[in-house]
Amino acid sequence: QCAARIPEAGAVLDLLEKCPEHQKKGGFPVVVFEGLDATGKSACKTTVTQPVKETLNAVLLRSPPACISQWRTIFDDEPAPIKRAFYAAGNYILASEIAKASTQAPVIIDRYWHSTAAYTIATEINGKVQDLPPAHDEVYQWPEDLLKPDLLL
Secondary structure, three states, rough: HHHOOOOOHHHHHHHOOOOOOOOOOOOOEEEOOOOOOOOHHHHHHHHHHHHHHHHOOOEEEEOOHHHOOOOOHHOOOHHHHHHHHHHHEEEEHHHHHHHHHOOOOOOOEOOOHHHHHHHHHHHHOOOHHHHHOOOOOHOOOOOOOOOOEEEOO
């Protein structure tokens, strides 16, 4: 239904359908660097992720992945459920890229599931800490069908 209103949604779904279910990581480590907007993360990209990438001779991937990042501004202007679906799809597309890359080299990732989860929770509670889901809520649990990193920073 969304594709009729947002043609790019069809392209995202096509990419998602090409991803194998239950991605398996290769033999090289996968490290995620997380950080919210406006918290100095941009500086982190140049002061942390790039030197780590170079030191480890790693592959650097970003979320959303490059194959859909050109549509980010389109989906960012959509209602929250559509925007969340875009970023969730991006995580699964990225998992496919991680699985492939981690068979050849270490993988450094600039954002992943944690950012998606944090933004989802924040938009649902409208920034009110007292409205956060309880500590053991499933919203905080890593999706069973999404490739996990070895390390999160």
